[in-house]
Amino acid sequence: MEKWPIGVFASIDAGLGVKLEVAQELGVPTIQLHAPAKASRSDAKAAEFLKKIADMGLTLTCVFGGFEGETYGEMSLVEKTVGLVPPEFRYARTQEMMEIADFAKKLQCDAVALHLGYIPEDGDNGLYDEVIAVTREVCDHCKTNGQTLHLETGQETADGLLKFIHDSGCDNLFVNFDPANMIIYGTGEPIEALGKVGQYVRSVHCKDGVWSDAPGKTFGREVPLGEGDVGMENYLRKLEEIGYTGPLTIEREIPQEPARQKAEIGHAVNLLNDLKAKIG
Numbered sequence: 636m637e638k639w640p641i642g643v644f645a646s647i648d649a650g651l652g653v654k655l656e657v658a659q660e661l662g663v664p665t666i667q668l669h670a671p672a673k674a675s676r677s678d679a680k681a682a683e684f685l686k687k688i689a690d691m692g693l694t695l696t697c698v699f700g701g702f703e704g705e706t707y708g709e710m711s712l713v714e715k716t717v718g719l720v721p722p723e724f725r726y727a728r729t730q731e732m733m734e735i736a737d738f739a740k741k742l743q744c745d746a747v748a749l750h751l752g753y754i755p756e757d758g759d760n761g762l763y764d765e766v767i768a769v770t771r772e773v774c775d776h777c778k779t780n781g782q783t784l785h786l787e788t789g790q791e792t793a794d795g796l797l798k799f800i801h802d803s804g805c806d807n808l809f810v811n812f813d814p815a816n817m818i819i820y821g822t823g824e825p826i827e828a829l830g831k832v833g834q835y836v837r838s839v840h841c842k843d844g845v846w847s848d849a850p851g852k853t854f855g856r857e858v859p860l861g862e863g864d865v866g867m868e869n870y871l872r873k874l875e876e877i878g879y880t881g882p883l884t885i886e887r888e889i890p891q892e893p894a895r896q897k898a899e900i901g902h903a904v905n906l907l908n909d910l911k912a913k914i915g
């Protein structure tokens with residue numbers, strides 16, 4: 636694969652993502668896929684999907700797991716509802732994440748990713764150790780599929796994420812770096828964070844955001860690529876510095892309206908192509 640192929644975060648029947656047709660029309664060569672709903676994770680649907688993306692000239696680079704009931708409105712809701720951290724959802728979601736990994740294998744995809752949830756500090760309440768244990772379980776399962784597991788960044792600092800990966804002891808646990816999330820959740824200056832976790836970055840999101848007035852207390856917000864506080868040129872320069880050559884996957888959390896997606900994603904593609912020409 637060429638260096639830094641452009642990608643988009645795509646969805647067929649679940650979550651927010653670009654429609655495959657929009658990716659194709661924009662000439663984007665790669666996609667990450669939001670895992671489809673359970674009913675669509677059959678052998679037949681996998682074969683159908685593989686044929687469709689092959690016909691469209693798209694390469695699938697990563698499958699993202701997500702779960703019903705996840706809410707990102709404020710930090711307390713993230714803690715209670717997102718990923719494998721909340722105890723009441725953990726067992727069922729862990730099983731589902733492993734099913735998603737198996738579906739990704741049917742799609743011949745060797746990388747799966749998720750928002751693990753708000754990883755607690757390593758303290759004496761036992762939750763940190765429980766989250767380590769469940770992460771090992773999913774990583775072991777992915778390993779039998781020949782897959783890596785990528786943690787989406789955002790709800791923890793770079794130092795917290797490094798400690799967590801180290802403590803897990805998993806050799807197939809990596810990072811999907813999302814610079815905007817660090818700003819939106821107020822967890823650190825993203826370019827500096829990227830330098831710290833660089834050795835673990837195996838996939839990235841190109842997304843932009845603006846800081847809140849009170850980082851850590853209230854959330855910032857997502858904005859179109861190039862209009863926020865990430866600084867896309869510095870972001871790509873840092874990716875170059877850490878030796879990342881994988882896809883630049885545009886993620887834009889707007890409704891699936893093809894005309895709007897085409898305009899906004901098209902603008903982001905142009906921006907990244909200009910920066911690639913300048914830097915790459």
Ligand code: MG
Pocket residue numbers: 787813816840842886
């Ligand atoms: Mg993201």
